[in-house]
Amino acid sequence: MLRAKTRWQLAAYDNELAELIARECGLAPLVAKLLAIRGIDSPQRAKEFLQAGPELFHDPFALYGMESSVYRIRQAIERKEPICIYGDYDADGVSSTSLMVHLMRRMGAVFDYYIPNRFTEGYGLHKEAMSQIHERGFKLIITVDTGISAVEQVDFAKQLGLDVIVTDHHEPPEVIPEAFAVINPKQPACTYPFDMLAGVGVAFKLAHALLEEPPLDLVDLAALGTIADLVPLVDENRILARLGLQRLNHTRNPGLQALIKVSGLADAEKLTAGHVGFALGPRLNAGGRLETAEAAVKLLTTEDGQEAEEAAQQLDELNRERQELVQKMTDEAISMALEKYPLDENRVLVVAKEGWNVGVVGIVASRLVEKFYRPTIVLGIDPEKGTAKGSARSIAGFDMYEALTACKEWLPHYGGHTMAAGMTLPVDNLEAFRKQLNKLAFEWLTDEDLIPLTKVDVALEMPEITLETAEQLELLAPFGMGNPTPLVLVNDVEASGMRTIGRDDTHLKCSLVKDACQIDAIGFNWAHIVSQVTPKARYQVLGEMSVNEWNGNRKPQITIRDIAVPHRQIFDWRGCRDKLDKWRNLQESSETLTIMFRQESYEELFPVAALGGSTDSLLYLSPNHAANPAARSNVILYDLPKTRSDLAGAVAYLERAERIYCLFGDPDLGLERISCPGREQFKLVYQFFMQVPLVQRIHLDAMARRLKLKRDVLEGMLAVFAELDFITMEEEAIRLNAQAAKRPLDSSRLYMEWKEESELVTELLLSSYDSLVTHFQQQVAATTA
Template structure:
């Protein structure tokens, strides 16, 4: 048995609806099923999802506040008023700012940009910044990806005589800023048909209205922020991502060209959402995390090739620095959890420390969620201000924004989404804040919620996993939030050619086989299971189906995301030469019970076990007082061979509870002759020898064994049987024929019966095939529990 890392939840779907969509849209049944699972409930919506073209953009004027905003911006451009694009320092904010820069250039506006410094100012609008902008002659502020919570700051701008147009996508608070206009599809007054745009998506809609057409030449910028901000890739977000990725592969933006080059992606045939999320996005974020976001805006808006290359290299260097910083803080945070905030007492982790860079604590929080699977908040403490500032990441079932709202008495500033948020609070509030969050977690979450959930789309037969199927799945790309890469489940398969690969041998490569079906599979960071699985184990596997192309050959491939072996595993280590070393290594792998049937084995192993404090894990059937209590070990080691079926039945209760049985019996120096029970003809030869030589001295047993071509220990066993049947008499130093012995069968000897049973059992356990060995233990358990 091998347990899965996560809980698997197989999606339910309306099969009739899927069949109708497949038929009406000309789609493969699998693709239609996946559409239905993703909430596509009509043929029209299915066609729109698959086509995802610019004609499907919604009317930008359906956004509340759009009409007033466009009118005011056009007036400002006409009058050559100074316009400030006020953005945010993450990838979404940088993309939004850069997109609006390009639009303002098209419209001939007098403008500049402003992005606050994460470290000296923090997120959002700031009064000092607004005062400075007023002094510099700006009259109109357009926020992008920020501003929806800036009630006081907008009121202050109004007092200064500044008009503020807020464009944002974050959750609106109860009180909306009284700005000149607010464009946010989530605000209560807005009836826009899609409310999950990223900040750059809202900026794109404003650009659409200002230009009287969607700015398709800027859709690569829109895709960057949309994908990097992890908004659901459905509806307009899907259109922006799909069109944007297509343009990104042939972008004319020299900054993006330089960024793609520095990421080592210039020769990539097709850039995907994954490249944005794990390569381009992190570098755009790096400037704002460690210094300022100005370099990222410069990169995306410059028209100078050398400047673009320098900015791209600077962001790449900052990203390397960011990675090292994240690792250092993550290590410190993990140590803090282990020492100060044990998981059994903390359902929410709230960690804070002086010196932690607030620009990367969100990434650290994500790392901790991956490791501990707890809602996590990581904050950097500013000792001079007496404040803690940081980021939160959550798990399924715990709405972080709702939780922070419930704790708002401790939070002067906070904002965010269900799964992620940011906040600032006084250091003195940390403990009551932590306490209240944990109280909420006790009310909202069950123990099951702390096991990661993996949502599986469909179960497939291995024979149905074809190249054509894998190719059809590509029609659903781009994948991301709201449209995750499809996960398929394949059951009751075996593996072939399992091996470890990679520079550090940390990855797994194999083929999954069942009947006539076969597919190559790769598991990144799954090499650790290789010593834990048996050759004939049957797996349930979930993974991502894709097309692998190598040297012109295209084949389906499964990338393993999780797997389980639902049955008991039997490890065939019979006759291994490093028996004691293997026994010692198994002691570090969970609760283990070692069963010993023979006294000599117990005497051999006891000193080693006692030295390591493991003697309680030994169960010896050769001891008079056998005690094992109510043990339910997950792993059982059969160290030596049982002498009888009764011995084996005595321990079957432990075999029943075991997930893994390790067969260590059958020492290399244990010849089969020692366990082979002689037949009637061999006993006859020994008896005939005594007829010729009635008295055999013990000192002559070796010579007798050579004469009869028998092993010495085998001969001694036969003499014991003959003595029990009274065919010979045992004297102090000799064996003498009993001429008056009555004729009787060998079966009259208890020793012979036990010897024969031991021999038959040893033959079954030592000489059987692996499949027969597994069947043997299955039958033993079944017989004992029936």
């Protein structure tokens, strides 16, 4: 057995609807099923989803507050009133600000932008900033990606004589700022048909309304913020991402060209949402996380190639610093969680420390969620202010924004979404905050909720994995939140040609085989399972289907995302020469039990195990042993049992094992001694004594040579004869008892034990692998029946 990393949840879908979509749209059955799973309920909607063109944009004036906002902005432009764009320092905020900069330039506005410093000001609108903006002569402020919670700050701006237009996409609080206008598809008064736009998506809609047509030349900026902010890539977000990626692949924006170059993507065949999420977005975020967002905005708005390259290089260097900082903080946060907050007592992890950079706490929180699969909050403590500021990341089943709202008595400032949020609170409130969050988590989350969940689209038979289907899957791109890369499940397959690849042999390459079908598969960072599976294991493989092109050949391929072996595995390591080394490697796991049937083996391993403090993982099945099965996933059979009764005593442990390692059969073991001689060989020895009734012990070697027997085999046969009273064993000699009564060999206990041991050798050591597996299956079945 090999357990999957996560629990798999197979999606349900309407098969009749999928068949209708496939027929009406000319799609492969798999693609039609995936559309149905994604909520597409008609062939017409399927066509719209696949085409995702600009003609499907909603009317921007359907957004509450849009009409008055357009009126006021046009008025300001006509009057040459200075306009301030007030943004945010993350990738969405930077993209939003940059899009508005390009828009204001085009419209001939008098404008500038302002982005608060994460470290000295923090997120959102600030009264000090409002005062500065007023003093500089601005009359109108347009916020992007921020402002929905800034009730006091907007009131203060109004008192100064500033008009404020809030454009935002975050969850609105109970009280919304009394601004000149508020554009947020989530606000209660808004009936816009799509409420999951990113901040840059809202800014794009404002530009759409002001220009009276979608600003398609700015759609690459909209795609950057939309993908980086992890909003669902459906409806208008899908249109923005799809059109934006198309433009990004041919961009003439000097800043984007420089960013693509420093990210190592200049030679990429095609830029995807993955490239934005894992390469471009992090670099745009890096400035705001470590310094200011100035370099990122400059990069996306400059028309000077040299300035763009310098800004891109600066962001790339900051991103490397960010990566090192994140790793250091992650290591510290993991250690703190393990030492102070046991997982059985903490269903939400809240870790805080002085000196932690608040610019990267969100990334660290994500890393802890990946490791512990618990909702996590990571905070940096400012000892001078006595405050803790941080970010939260959640898991399915735990609405972080709702949880923070339930704890608002300890939170002067917070905001965010279901899966991510930010907050600031007094250090003195931390413990009460932690306790209340955990109280909620124990009420809201079940034990199963704390096992990572992977949503699987469909289970496929191997013949369904074709090149045509793999090619059609690209029609569903771009993939991301709300439109994840399709995950398919193939069951009961074997893996042939399994090998490790890559510079450090960390990746896995093989072919999945079932009946007459064979599909190539690759698993990045899956090389570790090679030592955990047997050659004839049958797998359940969860993966992504794609097209692999090599030397002009195009074939379907599965990229492994998770893998399981649902049956007990038996590892055939019989007779290996590195037996002790293999045992040591397996012994490192706390889930390993070593069973020995022979005292000499126990005496050999006990001192070694004692050095590692793991003697409780050794089990010597002595004849008087009372079975007390331990639930261990790995069981090592270190040596051969002497009797079937001995083997039966081990079955209670084997039936609970997921993996059985057969390490018995030492290559230096004398099989001739274990192999019981036949009756004819016993007859020859007896005939020898009939000819030589008295044999001196010093002549036993010569006797063995004459009879063509090993010395220890001969001694075993003599012991049997002595038990039957055929011979007398004297100190110096062995004498034939000529008058001894005839007795069958079967009446000798020693002979029967020897014979039984010999049969076990044949069944366990000299058999084929298939016979060995069958033998253990029968043993377990017979005992548990």
